[in-house]
Amino acid sequence: MDVDPGPSSLLEERVVTAIVESEAELVRLASDLIGFDTTARNPGDPPREEARLQEYLRARLDAVGADTDLWEPGPTGRGDRFVPDDLDFLGRPQLAARLAGHGGGRSLLLNGHIDAVSHEPIEQWSSHPLKAEIRDGELYGRGACDMKGGIASMLHALETLRRLGVRLGGDVVWCTNTDEESSGAGSYACVRHGVKADAGLCAEPTGFDVWLACRxxxxxxxxxxxxxxxxxxxxxxxxxxxxxxxxxxxxxxxxxxxxxxxxxxxxxxxxxxxxxxxxxxxxxxxxxxxxxxxxxxxxxxxxxxxxxxxxxxxxxxxxxxxxxxxxxxxxxxxxxxxxxxxxxxxWPCDIVPAEVPDDHPVVALALGAAATVGRTGVATGMDSWHDAAVYTRRADTPTVSFGPGDLRKAHTIDESVPVSDLVDFSAAVALALVRWCGVAGG
Ligand SMILES: [Zn+2]
Structure with missing residues (x-):
């Protein structure tokens, strides 16, 4: 695979520099997301702060000029083999947004799940799991790596491109869904709602590898x-x-x-x-x-x-x-x-696997963007299922997982993500958008 030695244009250099220089803003954004309690549900659990978190994201996406769509899917019925029966989304809205391109380029889906696993037993944490804290260059909090940090980095990439006046050619499709940790019903609802793009990135904590397949x-x-x-x-x-x-x-x-x-x-x-x-x-x-x-x-x-x-x-x-x-x-x-x-x-619901061919351009896109910011990842698989499979299989949107942080920190006491990972991932996403969607007039 060809690996870029560094930013290949002045524009890319400006983008990477701007993201590196706005680290504090990115950390604030990730910390804000960690502050919303979006603990993944057990059957029958009431909603928590999913709606507030999605409203927060919507306001910021509105501000970058995206058309946003925040909706509560209707309850699942009975007998749909891919989702649990009678699951409702009251208080658990999904968020989709489209940042219209200026013509000619390919569209890219940026996806993340907003639910995070329970932070119990809370007394074992060194700091409060919902109050993000930086120690020794690591951002601590529930969801820091799985995967509010990744979501923050993606949004920060969009905000930075906007601030720099970069006009992408193709559309950016945003989708933050619930219920990845519990059932996959959130991404499934989003696909049924019409979320799709030419390819997709799902910001799971892959440590800059590309997970192109799952069981x-x-x-x-x-x-x-x-x-x-x-x-x-x-x-x-x-x-x-x-x-x-x-x-x-x-x-x-x-x-x-x-x-x-x-x-x-x-x-x-x-x-x-x-x-x-x-x-x-x-x-x-x-x-x-x-x-x-x-x-x-x-x-x-x-x-x-x-x-x-x-x-x-x-x-x-x-x-x-x-x-x-x-x-x-x-x-x-x-x-x-x-x-x-x-x-x-x-037999309860069938959580179906998927894979993207390793020669699909989205794989090289992600690895190339990571390499440009000094992160050498590899194409690999993840045995455990994740939302990328739903977009790949059901939305005709070849989607790989690609994100900051170490999966071994996910779901742990004192979950954390290196701040440098957040910054580099945000820069990699911005480069991927420039390269995939193209730049109008550029
Ligand atoms: Zn995850």
Whole structure:
């Protein structure tokens, strides 16, 4: 890949210099965003300050001349396999904006999620997670790296271009959505609302790498039925009316899960240049009712991760899900009780994977812009799903994740991002906009 040695024009030099010189303003912006409590929801949680944060961003986007659109999507229905049922967005608006280009250039989506994971246990933090603080060149606070810092850097890039009077050729499409950490329903709502562009950047904390692929996932629930009875007495066979231990029946399911996992890890069609093989494991188990009663049920939740190559023509992971269900059911059916009382399956929403080809120009755009500001990143994958997949797959907008900070700091106590990362990322975004959208009259 060609790497730029430095800013390739006077304009680019001016842009980078202006961003470096306005570091304090960028830090204030990132700190303001950290100050809004936008803790990701558990089902049923009330909204927090999502609307206030989006209003704040809207006002600043208005000020740079963007057409802004802040809206509350309607509740999700039932049976849409890609989002949870009956999820409402009351108090959790999405924000889209379009900074119209002056003609001729390509459009670029700048995307970020405004939700941040819970900052509990708050007493373990060295400083208040919602009151940003700089120590030793690091900005601390919940969301500093995942990913309010990245959002601030993107906005600061737009504000700086505006201040310098740079007229981009193509449109800049802005989108800050909710619900990345919880379900992906926010970006999905934005895509349904019409957000799209010729390509996109999602400011996840990639440390200036480009994440061009991710795995998808689903978390099926399985209920194993048993039959209760006193645990301290001897019983007849279940066919003669005796009890059945649902927890012990889980052993068959677990063996099947392990077999599938080993098989998936070695299958040649599961080799991916940027992603780990698909995976399956038990993440939650609940069973039993009383210490001296045969457990009448055992419920488990699985984490199933699958590759972009397994997505079918309908855009789903159905073939993977069918394989999982078929193989586990077959193993369970070797038990006479389970053969007559089959496992009960519930498949929640399908979080679909995506990838952008590594020769897509948005990959070189991001890596080239980072290199210009002295950050050498690589094209790679991220096993864990993130919003870029939704814009890539559902909005026909090839979107890569590219942003400041170290993912290992995300979701931690004392989450932080280096201030120098914020500055360099902001400069890289500004350069990417100039290079991708073109400059009117330039
Ligand atoms: Zn994130």
């Amino acid at each position: 998808g996932g689903v978390n099926p629930h399985i209920t194993i039925d048993g039959r209760p009875g006193h645990s301290e007495i001897t019983h007849p066979h279940w066919q003669a009316g005796g009890p059945v231990n649902a927890i012990e029946r889980y052993g068959l399911v677990l063996d099947a899960i392990r077999t599938i996992r080993e098989d998936w890890r070695t299958r040649p069609d599961h080799l991916h240049p940027y992603l780990s093989p698909p995976d399956i494991l038990t993440t939650v188990i609940r069973g039993g009712e009383w210490m001296v009663t045969y457990p009448s049920s055992c419920e488990i939740t699985l984490s199933v991760q699958y590759l972009p190559g397994s997505v079918d023509a309908a855009g789903t992971g159905q073939a993977v899900f069918d394989e999982v269900e078929r193989r586990i059911n077959a193993a369970a059916a070797s038990d006479s009780w389970l053969a007559e009382h089959p496992l009960r399956w519930d």
